Amino acid sequence: MRDLKYCLLTACLLASVAVMADEGMWMLGNLDKKTTHMLKEMGFELKPKELYSPRKASLKDAVVSFGGFCSGVVVSEDGLVLTNHHCGFSSVQQHSSVDHDYLQDGFVARTRDEELPNPELYVRFLLRQENVTKRVLSAVRPDMDESARASAVDSVMLAVGAEVSQKDSTLTGVVDAYYGGNEFWLSVYQDFNDVRLVFAPPSSVGKFGWDKDNWMWPRHTGDFCVFRIYAGRGNRPADYSPDNVPYHPRYVAPISLEGYQEGDFCMTLGYPGSTERYLSSFGIEEAMNGINQAQIDIRGVKQAIWKRAMDASDDIRIKYASKYDESSNYWKNSIGTNRSLRRLNVLERKRTLERDLQDWIRRTPAERDSLLHLLTDLELAYKDRRAVNRAQAYLLESFLNGPELVQLALSILNFDFGADPKVVEVSLQGIVDKYANLDLDVDKDVFTALLKEYPRHVEVDYLPSLYDSIATVYGGSERAYVDSLYARTAIATPRGLKRFLENDTTLHLFSDPAINLGIDLITQLFEMNMQMNAANLAVDRGERLFNAAVRRYYADRRFYPDANSTMRLSFGTVRGYDPADGTHYRYFTTVRGILEKAREHRSEPDFALQPELVSLLESGDYGRYADRSGEMKVCFISDNDITGGNSGSAMFNARGQLLGLAFDGNWEAMSSDYLYEPRLQRCIGVDIRYVLFIIEKYGQAGRLIEELKIG
Template identity: 40%
Template sequence: MKRFTTLAAAFLLLFSSARADEGMWLLHMLQRINEASMQEAGLRLSAQDIYDINNASLKDAIVRLNGGSCTSEVISSQGLVLTNHHCAYGAIQSFSTPENDYLTDGFWAKAKDQEMHIDDFFVSFLVRIDDVTERVLAQVNDDMQEGERAAAVANELKTIQGEYMSANPDYTYDMKSMYYGNEFYVFTYQDYNDIRLVAAPPESVGKYGGDTDNWMWPRHTGDFSMIRIYADADNNPAGYSVDNVPYTPKRHLKISMAGVDEGDFTMIMGYPGSTDRFLSSWGVQQAIDLYNPSVVECRDVKLKTMKSHMDADKAVRIKYAAKYAQTANYWKYYIGQTKGLKRLEVQAQKRKLEALFARWVNEDAERTALYGEALDLIADYYASTDATVRGEVYAREAGLLGSDIVLFGLRAGFRGDGLWAEDAETVEGTKAVMQELADSHFKDYDMETDRELFVNMLTKYRDDIDPALWPSQFKVVQNKYKGDFGAYASKIYNKSPLRSAEAFAAFLENPKQKTFDNDLAIAMSKSIYERYSQ
């Protein structure tokens, strides 16, 4: 009899067998849509064994990590959780120092009192999924413009979320749109935020193959780490405390040592990201020619700049390890996606589908009236955005995300007005918020690395993009600094209150609005954001 193997976990489920039946579904749909076919393929569980809102089920062994960045699995009765090495990479890095380099050497807690609490880490258990499509779509009609429709949908989802939160404020609620705004669901979660690092292999195991092997299969890396969920004495979520105890799960996975055989039923549960599976042929072409290469080019410069500093200084290597890995992840992804789109001739396949759609539309007068312009509208959209898509990518990748000081300047700039408020409570509250921003920003920051990132990324932005699409502050650099971003950067990294933790703390002690309003880092940040938002 075929064995059942759980490989990962989440609210979307995909299964396949030797017959190559496959698909992806929301968990609450299984019983209605495909329980029988899955069991015929070898599944030995019922749909209720997988998803049950009243009793323990497989969904209770599968957790969402940090709001959806990763999927993890509870594998013991004492809250032990298995996840990927790269999912805990930032946590491992946060505990590492040149003297105790857990990234390089790995970490293994030999007793529970050696497990280390991870700041800002949390796991979420799925409680239930509710379909609110009918209620949301009752607020829209075919005569609405897209902006009107989006606003009506957003307002109704906000109302629904408020109702859920009022009914039970102990849970968190994600309002999700599926199938490009045609279906809507409420995902209810229970969050636990006392999470502790238990084990991580050395990078030589956990990142074996590095960027070369990333997004490639088969992979040969030991991409795993372990964390543990802690709860209060009643097994409820609680903030970190030495009095907390290991969480007792409703259900945990049991790891089989029996192995698998050819043709065994395989099911994957997990929390995937978004998909562009329904992209049109014009969208595929834009991705191949413009969007993907722009991301890769910007990130290539960023990676090389970071690596030069990381190779020269072990402390910088540790500080920037997670940033480097995050940047490299989708740098490699878009390289591979472009190759795959070309190799599989996806654009040609899309054109065939669009031709079939056009034929189907034209066979019926009513369909022609409803959908006759659809393909032309899509084509016109991509034709109109081809000229600006590179500028948008560069504004994000080389601008907002290019160097840390730009994003910090944007966040500080948006919150700074509270520093000049008339009431002391608002001023002190703003200072506290901005100090939290600064603590997060400077935790893994090196001034010289960031200075070179600022210069290299913005120079590339200026050189590669049509001046008509430049942020307004680029003209200041061109006119006042003779186009030299290095000279502009010298003013920032020598004088800006955003240049260091000490300088920013001194500014908050005695904030001057003139200093803030004239700050070159904030001015650059705001101008890039304004360009990106257009």
């Protein structure tokens, strides 16, 4: 029954809705015949070995993990990589200044010598995948408790991965857990660390609409950025060097200018970060009330302070642009996720599935003997850690992910002089960048506000000891405490870092108040983890057994594993949707919508356009990038299954030609990490023709267009 398959894959019971063929995040190394047949039935024209092959060049060789947090696609024989503007935003920000404001004005490298290096960036190519479940689980004995089991599994996973780099130092082996820790697969990667910025559109294109339009459809954002991969001798990975040359990839993604129509096949390849489709209702409820709500409450306060300061100063705007962008993205995501989980009744539907599973366990002797109390025990485990888990979420957001002075203290405390020289260099650069993008007055305002906000959400038992000092030493004034802290610490400025790195004997690091604060917070975090230790182990065990039981319950069904930052395939069709009664959204937007939004929001800088961009868009001179109707399409939507990390994923047509870049999901289906809702969930992509139009016509970078393989 297709209804039952949909229940499982979306972690819900929806007897009235048939499963859609486009649901799923499928592993390329584990595509079964049913899935490949479904691909063909939906119109995909490539053979399976042309999509994935561990030995010969295939489409997967054009897709990369970009920096470990986004996806990208290789589009030229000289290593050009397309990803999203918001994925490259931090790199653009690092190269920007008031005099060279690449965030606002965009960036174009007119020659390869002008392409800008980014030491913190890398791209990762998947070479092959291998099922190593039997080997990993061979270390597990029946008498092991969950802690011992986890240790045994982890040790084998690390050993299997390490064998790859021992055979070839340019390769990285990573073993990941799937299906709640019931299966294990080895992925073999090759990383390239010399990645240079080539082209970035102005924010009026790449961030058009900013927070207001984020996660929304209709969308008019040209969310793309161009980088180039460089290699050393023999086309092999190498650290940055001016002597490196453009990398020549195994496979280059061809580009289509034909566009798409509603109902056309559409496929994404990328590295989705994390989903929880098989999580119990208890786990979903914990996430809603814990980390999601903490991000909503705390980041909202922090971002409001940042935004006021950014609007008042170009220098602060550039310093805080990337931090604000990242923070606000997850803040709005948490708001939308909790809203959708409630509106779509996800908890109630999940509980229905769990009641059915419990009935099956009672009726099945082999299951009843070992799993009769599975769901009851799982519920109790979550209940046992509820208060501490919520307090920990607020502690992390308020302090360890809040004031940047605390983050600096933690970075210095964790600095390892004995690490690999490359790691030391990267860690040091990370600390230096924090100082470069820090404004002490802004950080004081944030710290003061968060000190006031944290106690509003947690029980008094979970207040850090600094609150005692505020009450007894500073007369209850959070601001007085903050001012004193920043005045007394040596690490508020780069001079303190310099003394630390030079082993200055006059710097008594563990007497520094900011360092002591960092230690106190880490200690409290550790104590919280210890309080939850037994419950955590019970939750891990219960979720693993729950996942396995559901798969046995639907033994004749196909299962895709939750996303875990490994390469995944998703396929579906280009199509619009109905977000509400009487409302229909079509499947594409055009430049006309950009101009309309700019006029409607003319007083808002987030929708402002440069005069030359307005002239270009109004001219109608779109050349070969115009749709067959003569329009310039900007964005489009499909029902592909995506999540965070898919940003920058290649969107291909049935012939494996590039149609665009995925960059967002839609507001009505923000619960998609827990539930795939076929009526509502859409993947938002930027049309490749708009990307090329901006590069060639606005950026005047025809040399880049000449590199591409355009069909």
